[in-house]
Amino acid sequence: MAETKGQTVKMTRPKMAVEIAGLQFKNPVMPASGTFGYGEEYAPFLDLNRLGAIVTKGLSLNPKAGNATPRICETVSGMLNAIGLQNVGIDAFIQHKMPFLEQLDSPVIVNFFGNTLEEYVEVAARLEDVPGVAGLEMNISCPNVKHGGIVFGTEASAAHEVVSQVRKKTSKPLIVKLTPNVTNIQVTAKAVEDAGADAISLINTLTGMAVDVKTRKPRIANTIGGLSGPAIRPIAVRMVHQVVQAVKVPVIGIGGISRAMDALEFLIVGAKAVQVGTANFVDPNAMATIIDGLEEFCQYEGIEDINDLIGTLEV
Amino acid sequence: MAETKGQTVKMTRPKMAVEIAGLQFKNPVMPASGTFGYGEEYAPFLDLNRLGAIVTKGLSLNPKAGNATPRICETVSGMLNAIGLQNVGIDAFIQHKMPFLEQLDSPVIVNFFGNTLEEYVEVAARLEDVPGVAGLEMNISCPNVKHGGIVFGTEASAAHEVVSQVRKKTSKPLIVKLTPNVTNIQVTAKAVEDAGADAISLINTLTGMAVDVKTRKPRIANTIGGLSGPAIRPIAVRMVHQVVQAVKVPVIGIGGISRAMDALEFLIVGAKAVQVGTANFVDPNAMATIIDGLEEFCQYEGIEDINDLIGTLEV
Amino acid sequence: MKNHKTIILSNQEISPGYYRMQILAPEYNRLAKPGQFVMFRVQRSLPPLLRRPFGIFRAGYVAPDCDGMPPKEFIELIYKVVGSGTEIMQELHQGDRIELLGPLGRGFDLGEPDEEKILVGGGIGLVPLYMLAEKMVANSNVRLLMGGRTRDDIITVTEFERLGVETYVSTEDGSLGEEGLVTQVLERKLDKYPNASVYTCGPMPMIDAVQKICASRGTSLQVSLEALMACGVGACLGCVVKGVGHSDENPQYLCTCKHGPVFNAEELDWSRLEKRDADCGGCV
């Protein structure tokens, strides 16, 4: 049946552009923060201008040392990481990394975080006037040092407050990235929407752990790390589905996307764009292949504009 | 180094028995509820008396129809299921399934659930005097129909109440099985310990979803299902680790165990026993192989009693 | 019913996208009944995680080595490459290690001797009909009505003919045999042999049409169903179909793996049977 469709469509190229919070993306595919460095690391392997957007490694006010090693470990169809948000700090980023990113066509989204509410606000403020920063992605999966280390994103009220404060300081499109380690993702999603988020991205990693049975030590120095990769995709699709039902702002789907087929699951449940994380490590060209695959799928199915595919789940 | 150990140990067989809530298990390996039918289905493939215990399919007061099909779907290194707790009901179980189970050496643990608090209590009460029922495993991952369908196990107060009520009606060892779909597993664990659970088992499945991109339909009729299998193991190990830190009652580890190595991760973080679920489908002999593997590991590492291995994580 | 760790004897493409795999399978020639199936696993491979169900096409003895040892038993599977698991299967070679759980399920009832027998196979659905025909030809007239989308879907017909089965081929695009649906042929044959019993396996829409035809004529019908399966042994309840007495209060589910895959048409609640194919294409 699909074949008949394939034969009958005119071979015009489908429209692939999507818009999120006023930002224009030439296609709905972009890297997930922390898996693509500051962009330049992947320039030898992939035409960065093909991407819908570039999303940077998460940035904090000051340079951050991160965790002890070992920091990563492969698990079944996934990996654990506890990099500990090591980064060069916002000033060094602006000075040393932005010049490269600024010259790209693709919009640059800066992912950032803080260990206190004030730090979140301060980082957002510093990014306000930086040329070439198209939008912000706010990672609320960080422990709130002032409040006993509870992760901002796991308490709707804390999430609401930190997003509200940041919202006051930035006029840029603000994407809030949710942690999946919660009982009810719709509650946090609504809280951050209510606090002024222009869009929501999810999921960040699921907390996990692996043990080396010979040494009896955790496989990563930090004991607990974040699980990513194909293994988590069903959880991510479920959460994106739930969030799309709960909020009006656009949603960006993340989690275990390696192939166009995987990206399609997220688009069909209603994500307007997707981010690709761990798959970049497996294949530095993964995003290009996914973009091609999405285009082919639309062509094959006779979909003229990828927006016509978004949210077409039949329940 | 391990080899030197292997060479120097005397070849006496390690002690494999563990005790949980007064129950004696000849080894720490048992099936996870719902993946082993009522035991008899696997009798042709495996000597059921080799198992530490038998855990039945989840039972409710009345026969339960379960969900529409398709009910299962493979995902990357895992599977989704939405069987919908189809079962024969407690009376038919006692009449038709117990006679077979009663003649086994291995203790029989009956998994049960309810859609209301009263149903939980009633099922436990009916099991109280059934000969051959060694213990109960209470599945609190069910929607509480009286309270807007919120899953009992996702609210510490609801979990506390239902376990307290059941505790009053049963003198049998009571294992409470936790859902992993919560922000803080330690909170639910403490609540059910406080309510009188003799032991805690975890994890039940993580909610997930998969989409057929051609038909644009969810792959399982129920839209959302439970994710199990190797993919979820890191999440399960992390949660068992956290629960062991939080409670004094013994913990049974579940989630993605296919091999002895996997079971060892759980024992090392402190589980006194493990349950094997999805792996039974892949290899009906999996539990026997795991038991053999655990014994070999102990022998090789010079561990005389498997209890000496439990909780030996070095952080 | 056992789990055998065994090896592949051969694995060959017999039509575009269709493969025939011969596997060393102790006890199968003696034990396997027509319509039974196996749960197949590539040893130590992941993905796929779950085993894949396949009907037994035929069982037999490998020509004995001149070593005085008893001859070895084998089975043959015929499979179509449709997704992740069968894609891996097509790459397997002689000597590769696999596992078979089986023989599983309830097979066909052979029916009365001397009765007219009509087998209706759609595409790969013809697989379980071969052993059935093998047993039936001894004492009945057996006709095989074989349908497919196109000529590539028509497989092993000559093998049925060699058994002495009369075969009738139809394809939807007319590229082989009669143009049209196999059910047209069935109606004609039933006009001619109104007392025949029908046995069918194939895609759900075909089975459904066959059921309607047989029900309207009061013809005895056995169907072999497919369903998504995790365990294959009645433990997971993933593969259920609704029995004729089913209601929500009094659920009467039948496991395709254990109570089937072959059912008498009257056992099933046809109004509530899922009409979509089990096909889960590219799930993983």
Add this chain to the structure above:
Amino acid sequence: MKNHKTIILSNQEISPGYYRMQILAPEYNRLAKPGQFVMFRVQRSLPPLLRRPFGIFRAGYVAPDCDGMPPKEFIELIYKVVGSGTEIMQELHQGDRIELLGPLGRGFDLGEPDEEKILVGGGIGLVPLYMLAEKMVANSNVRLLMGGRTRDDIITVTEFERLGVETYVSTEDGSLGEEGLVTQVLERKLDKYPNASVYTCGPMPMIDAVQKICASRGTSLQVSLEALMACGVGACLGCVVKGVGHSDENPQYLCTCKHGPVFNAEELDWSRLEKRDADCGGCV
């Protein structure tokens, strides 16, 4: 630095548990520097999910077919089977499709001509030293001190000898060469050639001992490190080691994949280097 989809030319066991794999690798003979590595992936295979890092043992040209085409380039890896990924690698055959990301990282600095060069290799750590020796023998005396636990761990020594490298073998159990640690031999050689430069790769405890010896004598040392890697290109920050100026306030991390795997010993903070081996044995 590219991702090549390419094929295996050969894959053979050269000592129990050690394999040599030759891979078609365009541009590598021209571009690869001693000490660089590749991220290897079995195409379409999962597990393993992540690529595996391997040093480049040697690069060269395949003997040209008489077809007038320019000769094809290859590289050789030598790997030890230790876990899930290398277990799959050992089953690969000529023609199997794989992917190579590389050549990656910073290689060895060849040092001054006419200097004495001492290479210290432990087990599989000898891999990156071969290309290094190949380049160095043109203008320096090169000695290879090769250590292992037992004789099976001593590989490719004759190949080094064929280059004109003087080799000294030691094994912990005395089953080949001198009994004891390779560091004993190093001390003796440094007594004799106090101005030599040292280049080393091997297990962490060995590297650590070599570093202590060289530091105490003021000997110039380059080390090739191993680390768990996800990306291989400096993006994931999984593979970091602490640089000599590192502090929590002013983190100075170096990526083993990008700033290494070869480091001058002075660049690293040896007091804070993880002493345990990267080996993650059987993680998956």
